Amino acid sequence: MAAPAGKSFDKKDRISVVNQKPAYNTILLKLSGEALLGSQDHGIDIEMCASLAEQIKDIHTLGVRIALVVGGGNIFRGQVQSKRFGLDRSVADYMGMLATVLNGLALQNALEKVGVPTRVMTAIEMSAVAEPYIRRRALRHLEKNRVVIFVAGTGNPYFTTDTAAALRASELKADVILKATKVDGVYSDDPVKNPDATRFDSLKFIDVLQKNLRVMDATAISMCMDNNLPIIVFNLLQEGNVKKVVLGENIGTVVNSGD
Secondary structure, X not given: OOOOOOOOOOHHHOOOOOOOOOOOOEEEEEEOHHHHOOOOOOOOOHHHHHHHHHHHHHHHOOOOEEEEEEXXXXXXXXXXXXXXXXXXXXXXXXXXXXXXXXXXXXXXXXXXXXXXXXXXXXXXXXXXXXXXXXXXXXXXXXXXXOEEEEEOOOOOOOOOHHHHHHHHHHXXXXXXXXXXXXXXXXXXXXXXXXXXXXXXXXXXXXHHHHOOOOOOOHHHXXXXXXXOOOEEEEEOOOOOHHHHXXXXXXOOXXXXXXX
16 A cells, blocks of 8 residues: 555655665565555555555656566455355466456556556456566566556466566566565564564575565465565555665565575
């Protein structure tokens, strides 16, 4: 979420882009479906999409190549619904992938309204609404300074959008994955339930796996570790944090190889 529930950021509140050099050339921003909820309990908040689009426009103006992977939990979460209603897990996961397409199209609409050229690329072919994911085509879009939104996960059931983010970032040789969350980093426990939980400034991939910390799923973490792809976990609710991370400010938790 780009702003507290029900509120959009004013253009005048945005940080000036003059004489500011980004720390990364290519980023992959991982958004949960819940990032689009806004003040709603379910579905897509158009005002929230607009607020998020303004933040992405700020970093796009810096010349950063931007890819996004968006989840679908605000509409349908396959694994949860499979257990709750007895749906076949593969069927439920495909339904969840379709939910990410709805979110991707909503984000594309919001970005293009603020003048940011955008392409939606899907892992499940649906040529009437989005381009099929082809790595070389995605790279070409980034070279042309278009924001690329990847939807439908990896196109396979049993894999999360976290894994899709790690896969796409690795394929595109992104400098970093920015994992946007509701908290200001990675904690030893759920900080909402446990006020004594400790926040980490930095972590090694292997520590995340061994301590079973809820950064991304184990498959995604392992892929990032194998490809030496750092992850920065930060609070999307805090105004201007996306840009601060891109400019290299020390916020959130950095997860890397520790080298």
